[in-house]
Amino acid sequence: MPDTATPPATSGRRATVRRRTWLELKAAALEELREVGPSGLALRSVARRSGMSPAGLYRYVDSREGLLTALIADGYHDLADHLEVALGAAPEDLPPRERPAPSVPEIADRHAGTPQRLVAAGLAYRWWSVTHPKEFGLLFGDPIPGYEAPVAGPTVAAMSRVGTALARPLLEAADDGVLRVDPQLRATEVLGPPGAMDPLLPPHVAPALGPLLLLAWGRLHGQVSLEVFGHHRWLYPEGCEALLRIDLARTLRDLGLVAPDSGDAAP
Amino acid sequence: MPDTATPPATSGRRATVRRRTWLELKAAALEELREVGPSGLALRSVARRSGMSPAGLYRYVDSREGLLTALIADGYHDLADHLEVALGAAPEDLPPRERPAPSVPEIADRHAGTPQRLVAAGLAYRWWSVTHPKEFGLLFGDPIPGYEAPVAGPTVAAMSRVGTALARPLLEAADDGVLRVDPQLRATEVLGPPGAMDPLLPPHVAPALGPLLLLAWGRLHGQVSLEVFGHHRWLYPEGCEALLRIDLARTLRDLGLVAPDSGDAAP
DNA sequence: ATAGTGCGCGAACAGCGTTCGCATTGCAAG
């Protein structure tokens, strides 16, 4: 029974070469994923791409699902990195990564005030999704039937990085007292007790801002999801980013924040 | 080369039995889909379920993808039926269907004013999605790589039924003059020229209300998508419907419509 | 030098989508 993540010896030449081929394997799988999508990813194909036999692959992966899980965690980390860069983080602040450094287009002033930072996060979320559609489908498309990520596992840790990055502008706004949180959204009894993810969020996020975060994330995710999966492009092939900017501006007003100047509708 | 939809003779005993087994095949495929999901649906398995040989199935379907396409069209019709019932249509008003008649829970007064009807449509959208998660994944999850539905095909016709049902409350509000449409959303130059779907919408929808519809649909779809795919339930397993109600109410206010009384947060 | 273990491979099995050729059956024209 091979162990995907933790070879018994963490140092020594054997371990380093193992880590290296594991990275190469994931890189090959990622390449394959970007061509054929999550449902079309074939173990034998990434084995061919890596010059390895299909059976040998099982020294590094315990199943096709395990490989997909590893790619999911990597995907969340990549998305989180892009978000953090869009929010003004320097590349040195990011955890070490295996992919090319994230680059976000000049879609917003990364060092502006809170409302603009929320817009920047939203646009970065869209940007990553549009430029990584197959990975977006892997993260947010049909879940693998019957699979539930272990709460303490690396997948959840990577997910929560995305969550906290998206939450950061809201947290700042709340600390600055600029955010008007609807009392309806504060009332815990409306949404019921928090679930399993709760302990993973920064302590003061969950009770007060959790529902608000989910609401904002849902609005953002809906526009992006419909665009990436090809439902929005039918009507306005060129206007998806503009539509998202409008939606973000209205959400800002809805949250009591000052909307950025309306001139932001033109890229 | 079999023809999925149009047997040359539309009457005669041969044709009726053919139609019947085609319906049985789709029913078996739907059953299978609900158990294993879109990516796990196997032609051989639905053949076994129907007591047919795998090869014989190809007299009715030209590929696995063709069967999925048929299920997609059926799914859109089913969703559209549920939406129309939630909007007050009597079962006789619906086009003839092959499935059990749609039933929506008493989540809203179906005959109330426009704001409540918009809420009813949104809640029905969520209700269908939550109770048909695998079909939701089929309709709105990762698209089949490389597949593009023909614009004049039955899939697009079924899709546009969903679109017009969702648009109806907005259309009514616009006709009543209750809807305040942001001039930014009217400006075509913001979103660019309309795309392929445009001629399928009712003529006065697309230019004026198209962007507004997309915005509202995106917000709705985001909340539902995150819930169905298991991303919202982690934080508030019980509160997804309440969160959606809050989101819908805020969107109503955002559109200039009167929000329903805040007492609607308790199911 | 030797024992042991991590590593990769070839072969194999079951299941999948899909195609081909053959039998059977229902229908329509003579």
Add this chain to the structure above:
DNA sequence: CTTGCAATGCGAACGCTGTTCGCGCACTAT
């Protein structure tokens, strides 16, 4: 009623997939 045709279903087969097993090699630690 008979004859011919097209629609229909099936068994076998091909190439692909995920996964397992057992072997041999190479590196590591003693």
